[in-house]
Amino acid sequence: MRARVWAATAAVCMLAGGAFGKDVEIGAVFPMSGTNAIYGDVFKSGADLAAEHINADHMLKEPLKILYEDSQALPQPAVVAMTKLVEVKQVPYVLSAFTGVSKAISTLAQRSQTVAVNGGGVGPDLAKLGDYFWNVIPLANLEVRAMVPYLAKHGMKKVALVYVDDPLGQSILDELNANLPKVDGKLVAELSVPTSTQNFSGIAAKVRASGADAVYIASYGAQQIQIAKQLRDNGVKAQLASYSGFSTPDALKLPQAEGLLYTTQAVNYKAGDKVTQRFLADYQKAHDGKKPSAYIVNYYNAVLLFGILAQKLEEAGKPITGANLLAERKATKSFDLVGGTVSFQDNGTLLAPIQVNKIVDGAGQPQETVDIN
Template sequence: MIKFSKAIQAGVLACALAASAASHAADVTIGALFPMSGPNASYGDIFGSGANLAAEHINADNLLGGKLSIQYEDSQALPQQGVIGMNKLVNVQKVPYVLSAFTGVSKAISTIASRTKTVAVNGGGVGPDLAELGPYFWNIIPLANYEVRAIIPYLVNERKMKNFVLVYIDDPLGQAIRKEMESALPAAGGKLVEALSVPATAQQFGGIAARVRAANPDVIYIASYGSQQSQIVKQFRDNGIKQQFASYTAFSIPEINAQPEAAGSLYTSQNIDWNSQDPVTKRFVDDYKKKYNKMPTAYIANYYNAVRMFGLLAQQLVKKGQPVTGENLLKQRIETKTFDLVGGKVTFAENGTVTMPMQINEIDGKGGKVVSAAAK
C-alpha cells in the first residue's frame, strides 16, 4: 500500500472533513497527480502543502458556497502511473480540474484532458513543449525556455563563464533544455562544449564525472530532479569537480538547499516578493509560515495559485448558475483574463501559459538568497 507523505495526509483529512461537514450542491472535488512514493516523493509533499493551503483558504472564505476537497493520486513522477491516476480521477472521481507535475507525466495525461475536456494545470514541469498541449492544458509556472534564457546572460556577462557542460536527464524535460541551450548559448556569447545525457533511473555518475573533468567547463548546468540531482552534485564534488553548478527551479527543494556540496549553486525561479503587502501574497506567506514554520518556495506558490485560480473561476460559474465543468472553466478563464494570485496579477497567454519575471538564486545553506532579481 502506498504511504502518503504527512503533508498530503493532513490535506486529504482536512479536506475530507470539510467536505463532510456540508453536502451542499456546490461541494466540489478536484484532482492532483503528484509523486507520493519513489525517489521524487519529496516533490509531492512540497506541491501538496501549497494546494492544501489554498483549499483551506477557499473553504474558510466560503468562496464556492460549498466545500472544496482534493483527491490525490500517486504519479510516482512516471508517465504510465500518471495516466493510471488521471483515468481514475476523470472516469471514477469525475473531477473537472487536475493538478499535474513533471514534464513527462504532463505530456502523457494531456491527451486524456483534451479528450474528456478536463482542465489540467501544471505548476512543476517546465518543458517548453508543455505550452503546446491544447486548450485544456494550462501552465502556471514559467517554462524552461524562460529559465534558460534568464540564467545564460547572467552567467556569461556577470560571472564571465563562457564554456558550459549540460548534464541532462534523458526525458522530455532534459531534451527540451538541451534544445534551448543549443539555441540560446551561441547568441549570448557562450558555448556548449558537451551535452551528457543520463537515464532517468541512474544513480551512479563516476563515468559522467570523468567526461565533465575532461571537458573542463566554466559551469555545469544540471537538468535533472529529485534524488538524482542530489547524487549528481555529490558525486561530482567527490570526484574533484569544483566548477560552478547551475540549474532551474528543481534546485529549490530543501534536500538540495541543505546539501553541503550544493553550496554556491545558482538556479532560476520566478520572481516573487515574499515581503509584498499585496493581500493575497501576504496571507499566503503568513499562513504558510505559521503552519510549517518556514518560508514557502516558488513551487508551493504555484500549486497554491493553481487551486486558488480554480476557486476564482468556479466562484464565477456558481454565481452564473453554471455547472463547474472543464469546458466552463476554460471559457471562464478566457473571459476573466487576469487573476489576483500570489506574486501579483497574472495573465494567461492564448496557449494557457503564463510569463513572469525571473530571478536567480544562490544556495547558501540558509534557504537561499537572490543574486539577480527580475532577470529577463
C-alpha cells in the same frame, strides 16, 4: 447469515463513504507512494493551504475539497486515478505533476473536457497538450533564458551541460545553444547521461577537462543530487547551475550544492500584495518559519486560480465545468496570484518573470529577477 448482511452493509457504506456532501470538489493526481512521494507531500502542502484560504474567504458557495489520488509518478496508475476523478467523482479540475503523468492524463482531460493543471513538470513539451492542459509554472526553456545572461554578467561564459537526454534536457541544450552566443558565451561540453546512471566520476573528469566556468545540471530527483555531489567530490570547482527542479528540500540541503545557482518562477515575497503576504505568513506559521519552495507556490496558485475562475462562474450563474473554466480563463487577461500579477499564453502556459536563486546555508536566496517575453 445476519452477520453476513451486516458485513455487506458495512462494505457498501464504506465504498459509498465520501460520495455524499455538497462540497465543490477538484482532484489531484500526485505521487503519494514510492520514491517520488516526497514531491507529493510538497505539492499537497501548497494546494491544501490555498483550499484553506478559499474556504476561509467563502469564495465559493460551498466548501472546496481536494480529492487526492496516488499516481506513483507513473503513467498507468495516473490514468486509473484520473479516470476515477473524471468518471466517478466528476471533478472539473485536476492538479497534475510529473511530465510522464501529465502526458498520460492529458488525453483523458481533453476528451472529457476536464482541466488538468501542471505545477511541477517543466518540460517544454507540456505546452503542447491541448486546450485543457494548463501549466501554472514557466517551463524550462524560459528558465534558461534567465540563467544565461546572469552567468554572463558574472563572467561565466564557458558553460558545460550535464543533462538527461529527454525532452527537458534536449530543450535546455537547445536554449543554451541559442542563448549563449547572444552573450558571447560558448557551450564547451554537452554531456548526456542515461536516467538510471548514478556514477558521474567520468562526467566530472570531462567537465574539468572542458575548462568550463559554470556547469548546468539538467536532471531531476535523486540523480541531480548525485550529479552535484559527485562533481564537487571529484574536484569540479566551477559554478554549478540548474533549473527549478533543483528546488527540492533534499537537494537544497546537500552540502556540496552550497552556492549552486538555480532558477524558479519569480516570487516576490516582499511584494506588498495581500495574496503573497497572506500565503507567506500562513505557510511560515504552519511550517516553523520555513520559506516555501517554488512548487508550493505553484500548487497554491493552481488551486487559487480555480477559486478565482469558479467564483466568477458562480457569480455569472454558470455551472463549474471544465469547458466553462477554460472559457473564463481565456476571457481573463491576468490573475493576482502569489508573487504578483501573471497572465497566460495562448497555449495555456503561465508567462511569469524568472528569478535566479543561490543556495546559501541550505536555502535558496533570490539574486535577480528577469522578465521573460
